[in-house]
Amino acid sequence: MHVKSIEDILSERVRDAAAGALGMPVDGAVHLEVSNRPDLGDFATSVAFTLAKAARRPPLAVAELIAAALGGAAGDGAMIAGASASAPGFVNVRLSAAELSRSVDGICRAGGRIAQRAPTGDKVVVEHTNINPNKAAHVGHFRNACLGDSVVRILRRLGHTVEVQNYIDDTGVQVADVVVGLRFLEVPPQGDQPFDRYCSDVYVAVQHAYAADPALLARRREVQASVEEGHGPLAAFVHDVAGRIVTANLATMARAGIGYDVLTWESHILGLGFWQTAFERLRDGGALRFETDGPNAGCWVVPFGAGTVELEGKTVSEDKVLVTSQGTITYTAKDIAYQLWKFGLLGRDFSYRLWGAQADGRPLWTTALDDGSPDAPAFAHGDRVVNVIDVRQSYPQQVVYECLRRLGFAAQADRSHHLAYGVVNLSAAAARELGVAVDEGQAVVAMSGRGGIQVFADELLDRLAARLAERTADPDVASAVAVGAARYYMLKCGNTQDIAFDFDDALRTTGETGVYLQYALVRARGILRRLAEAGVSAAPAPPPPVLADADRALVLHMLRWPRALATAGDALTAQPVAKFAFELAAAFSAFYDNTGPIVQETDAGVQAWRAGLVQAFDLLFGDVLDTLGIPALDRI
């Protein structure tokens, strides 16, 4: 259920008051913000500045007129307790205790989900994770999955139908490299390391082997050729390896509560001839050009950027090659076919079969080359598409969207979103801990799967859980707190911010961390538990005559949830939700510490009100944490 937010209602009130006081129409929504002068009011608006000119009065005089009109509406049970004007022209509004009480009641009746919106009827396809199936997930992949998963949770709350796709590139060189290593090199496993970690090591070993013996590269071509033919024992082996790695990667993400709706395999896109269909469309639509000379002679290209340019004495082309002079298909080409399919524009479809059940009970499907399952739901046909992909792939992503445009699908191109996120590097300290030589003055070191310079996602979760196990007897609690800490670490920065991964930061359990959020909820649930034991109801109750600042601040913070969620959805980033969650937890912690124990409260009115307040916080904050994928616990 979606209730109109306090700000929406206040905005209308201010607009009406301004129109009445000034005797002139006020167009559009009046922008309202949470006051950063809580001594003056709960909300503030600068609308007087914009109206001053037309009203032919100074801003402060306009603000005073609006405040007087708003204040006139105050009274018993009214929404607004009072309004004031302050220099140089702000209007400050204070909510009444009765309104705050109604808000607490509303939060409880909504089960905390006051930010949930009615279904919009549109479908958003979100692609994230997308790990090459030849290695264990590292913290860079983990950032991708955390961002994608939280954006999915945000969009679902905003009323969108969301389908999560995890693209598996099982035909690229990376898988081929590991298969070469497994078949032709004897790489000893380290102890009882899991298969995905072993493959990460093999991948590094293969790079060294190529350098020492270039003849080995022929083996890679051999593997790739067999994959392209799609049958034979080598192809079956590749398929088996990729499948085992995907299973391992899914298990890693499942630890953090991250799931999917469907796995889309690159080999299926090729095997079903999706690219051939897309190619013909592009060629016939005039979007492609076959080059007979120049740097791309013999290639099919999509003209892009400045075309052919002279740079530092060399002739280079900004056009994007889709089919090489050898006849092979580039990744971008496959991505064009994939993107067309996501929108239902290809005129082709996969068949599907069930991959398995996931931790949250949702089924996971996979594309299939055979007839698949008759029970499979319909996938793709999205109205919008969000691709969670490293910022370094911005250029090929733009090529993909431009190709849609050139095929006449401008609307779909506009509804294609590259959710670009910054790189996860290692801090100098983290790199040294991994045994990597770091130059003096070098702040960060790039991770490298080929070079074996990386921190694995499982390793991060394991180390966090181990640290937390020192403080709790329950290993399930330790791992749940570890998940919260790891996810918050990945979400608290903006999408475009590069992250310098640092063990000291990532393993912290105090301050602005996931632990802080979980601890606030644990404290609230501790109160509710004690109240229940004492037989005190936690149902919403009327406010006491005098409302403490900590109580007011807590209610007002909770009321900001819908806007925080909407902001996050508009920008396709979980960061505003992460920041909001921390601030709300801080408001609750201050409330907790700066007021007496509710269980021992002697004033029955105060006790009843605060019990209801804690109940509302528990419900609402549980929804906030779930949006971030942070487990809500009763005890830690």
Added chain:
RNA sequence: GCCCCCGUAGCUCAGUGGACAGAGCAACUGGCUUCGAACCAGUAGGUCGCACGUUCGAGCCGUGCCGGGGGUACCA
């Protein structure tokens, strides 16, 4: 060359054109006989890279510089 991102406290980062620029960490002071101190209350720490411009008002918008990173592959 062209395109994109970043530059805010010692460090890591927030800051939808609005009031005195915030948080965490690190440093320093206090606070557990009370619903769990993984917390709270406080002190200190800033030419918001630089310069012009737009605006009643700029960390935010525009232009030009200076630093750092990335892209501009017949890799992904």
